[in-house]
Amino acid sequence: MNLSVDSIDSIDSVERRDSAISDITVNDSKDNLPFEKKSEPIFNAGIDKDFIKKFNSKCRHYNDNVIILNLEQSIELINYYYSSNNELDSTTSMFPYLHGLTNSRQRIFFNKQFKNLNNDSFDLNQYKKYDFEEELKLKQFHLMILNSQDEDFRLTNSIDYKKVLSTIDTTIQSDGDLNNRNFKEQLNLYGRISQFVIYNNHCQFDINLKAALEISLQYPSQKVYIMDFNFKMWKNFPMEYLNEYNFEKISNLPINSVNNKVFNCKLLKWEQNLLWKFNSMKWLNKNICLGNLIDFNYINNLPKNDFDLIINCNEFCSIPKVLDSNYIEFPSSGYLDFNHCNLNDLINYLNFLKLIEKLVHENKNIFIFSFDGFTGLTLLTLSISLILGEGHLEDLILQLYERNDYIKLYYFKNDLVFLKKFEKFIFYGKNNFKIGEKLNFINYNHLPITKINNKVDWFNYNKDNNFPCKIFKNLYLGSLNHANSEIILKTMKFNRIISIGEKPKWVNYEKKNLLFSYLNEQDEVIEIFELKIKDPELPHLKSVIFINNLKDDGKDGIYELLMTVPKHIQSKYLINPNDLTKTLFHCRIGVSRSASLVIACLMKYQKLSLIESYMIVRINRFNIIIQPNLRIFYDLYLYDDHLSDRRLHTWYSLCDEIYKLNRNYIG
Incomplete structure (x- = not known):
């Protein structure tokens, strides 16, 4: 699992009050x-x-x-x-x-x-x-x-x-x-x-x-x-x-270690097992199944399985040269750099994709897996979509997210850079190349380069291009960038957006849209707006709830939102995941304020404890470590006590377990 190393270190600074640091003058004296x-x-x-x-x-x-x-x-x-x-x-x-x-x-x-x-x-x-x-x-x-x-x-x-x-x-x-x-x-x-x-x-x-x-x-x-x-x-x-x-459920989980290294805290064991559970066997099409290490172990131990080819995506191998086995290893996502590949590497890659294309046309079944079931296999999954589908890379990514059955993907920046450059080989190879042949051109750099089509509002290869993540049924968690993107909103077909502290650039509101307001401890006004959306470009989107002026600075909390705001107003942003309304929660990054409200939704409607809800949101937020600030997390702790028949966890033990869990990723 390749969690973003900079995610926790960065969120303290990016969502803090303006001038919190710069306007404090430090005395030069060392005394x-x-x-x-x-x-x-x-x-x-x-x-x-x-x-x-x-x-x-x-x-x-x-x-x-x-x-x-x-x-x-x-x-x-x-x-x-x-x-x-x-x-x-x-x-x-x-x-x-x-x-x-x-x-x-x-x-x-x-x-x-x-x-x-x-x-x-x-x-x-x-x-x-x-x-x-x-x-x-x-x-x-x-x-x-x-x-x-x-x-x-x-x-x-x-x-x-x-x-x-x-x-x-x-x-x-x-x-x-x-x-x-x-x-x-x-x-x-x-x-x-x-x-x-x-x-x-x-x-x-x-x-x-x-x-x-x-x-x-x-x-x-x-x-x-x-x-x-x-x-x-x-x-x-x-x-x-x-x-x-x-901790009976955690103790009885089937997997106790990875690579013979025993998990060093309960939550790490729970996290890894939840990752495997949430990212278990999903079908890309009727012939290609995507899965994780546990799925592979299960399939491999069957007396006979239904797969004609098994592909293991991992970081310890190179592009395969020999294709005469029903078990092949392929490089994991994030590990291929186009500028470091020679012509033979690219030909081998194309050979491999043509083999998959041939098996699919013969109605043979293929199982592709990586350790976690989504990160490592994303590069190959997108490559297969290009060789089998019609359209450019951006179009095929959008098609995957338009599907009713949700397939989790996570691609690194260099994955899309690689695929955009390799796309011309795939287009050439669809009709002009057979397995084992040499490419019949001298200078492959002269092949026409496919340009980014009109998806300019989202696909930028210098930025993170991942989509909002599905947390639970109809609850999705994302960032301000997601809420600002017309492509994301059209593709994902959200019915409602809940914006916490950060307003999408296309949203305009007036006082008549105000539902409720209250003063926080800093005597600042927190406002809750509801905007009805009627946009022919976004026919699925019906409303935006905007919670204005709520900051991720450690001063502002969410206790009022959870406990004192009238119930009929709470129902606007504390959403039942079983509702048919597809909802995107976001703040600036999607790791603290909006993640906390999603956690609260699971606590309220799924009858889950704080730590259960936290872990579900955490493992479904892709490769970004969600981490509410202490003040907001303590508000969730109070909310957990309010909702629960009995108190299960203590503040000090919760924080200690989360610290030990995070230490595995950020040191």
């Missing part, structure tokens, strides 16, 4: 600014102290901060932590703290007093003017579940206790980068406002006590609870709090 280091941890000021006080009073105390729990008390504490009585803290309670305010630039930008509406620059020495109280007024009883010894944790949402011992340096740096996707630091930030419960699978008290004392030494103002009961009593622990219950 630290006079920011005080706070030695006391941030602590709860509004939690249910009556419950905590009564609970602690009936437990056995090792010392003032370390408390011993029997089985019944352990269950009572965990029950309370996950219950609705332990109300989750609101976004306004947890932010901007969870952004990790470790540098002056971060602290100023996320200060509610800092508006910067007039592009006023100021010196960082004025930091104190914009400082805010760090002490949080929290309602929730925060608890971190720590394991002192094991690799496979028994309790769900557990982490290794050593992770909370590596604390954040609270010294505030005099400068730094803005970061509103700081998933890595959430364990440490959450640890500073939490109490702790520690256990191990075999209930070894001495090991737990040693770990508890280490934690207590580092967090002297916070309680550490030790679970102390016979390990045989785990059978009496409520199943909903056990990993083997919550």
Whole structure:
């Protein structure tokens, strides 16, 4: 899976408020600014102290901060932590703290007093003017579940206790980068406002006590609870709090490793298996089937299969020279450069396509697969469409996306550059070339070059030309570029567009189109418009919902959109995927604001949890890593709690798993 390496690094900067960085003047002095280091941890000021006080009073105390729990008390504490009585803290309670305010630039930008509406620059020495109280007024009883010894944790949402011992340096740096996707630091930030419960699978008290004392030494103002009961009593622990219950589906997934490398986090295993499931065998035509590695393993293990030729697209091979086998390897998408191919390479490629053409005409079946089932085989799929079809490359791509049966493709820029140059060979070879022949021209550069036809509003070989992706039934996710393209809208035949924070250039609206508005925390107006579309050039498109002024900067959230906007207005942008209305969601890139609303749609109508919805949107967004900013993701976390009968995940464990998942792609 070739996820875009620059996708997460870039989205922090591209969708941020104007002047968020450039209008802050940095003092040239290298001396630290006079920011005080706070030695006391941030602590709860509004939690249910009556419950905590009564609970602690009936437990056995090792010392003032370390408390011993029997089985019944352990269950009572965990029950309370996950219950609705332990109300989750609101976004306004947890932010901007969870952004990790470790540098002056971060602290100023996320200060509610800092508006910067007039592009006023100021010196960082004025930091104190914009400082805010760090002490949080929290309602929730925060608890971190720590394991002192094991690799496979028994309790769900557990982490290794050593992770909370590596604390954040609270010294505030005099400068730094803005970061509103700081998933890595959430364990440490959450640890500073939490109490702790520690256990191990075999209930070894001495090991737990040693770990508890280490934690207590580092967090002297916070309680550490030790679970102390016979390990045989785990059978009496409520199943909903056990990993083997919550992650049973993931544990039982058939694929546990790739190339003998075991998946290093639950979500990576889940992601890869979902990719294979969503990109399993689809027919390009009645003779050619596209699939993935798992499909191939299944077919290969059958006593007899129905395929006369199997083609493996991978990055470890070159254009095949010999075509005398029913199993052939072919270069993966993204790995061929036309300028690095010689004439023999091009002849071999054409020979290969003519073989496929011959088999199709003989009504023989062909199975083409790549590792993930779409990325690696796209180049060959488009080449086959050219040799079998009529029209130029752009026309054939559009024909694939006009089909009722959705076939996922992902092509790299150099794939289209290669195919556009190779297109003249294919056109020549359709009628003037037989398998094994030599090309009967001397200088192939003199063959007429096919020009990009009138699809100029989309196909540009210096840019990403991929189409919006299907997330679930009639929900599609894309970018502002997609919404601006007449070709995309005509081809995909969208009935409705939902634009979040970014308006398509062809959309004009007036106040009469306003459905609803509200003030955000920055006292800025968020407006929701509905425009009825009657365009003979776009007969399928009926409406555009435009949510104006919602930014992806870590300040703006979507809680109001999900929870406080009237229901009849919510129904305009929280769409049931089962509706027949084909809908395109987009923001600027399609990774944060619009992706979050699509996630919310799945949560609301498909009754899926936040993490399930997140993973489905993520694996269907092609090779771009979707990642809502922390503020928006926390709003989704609150929405998940609102929709769910019981709380399944904790903020710190969710963020830790997502960080570990992303680390596999961006380091």
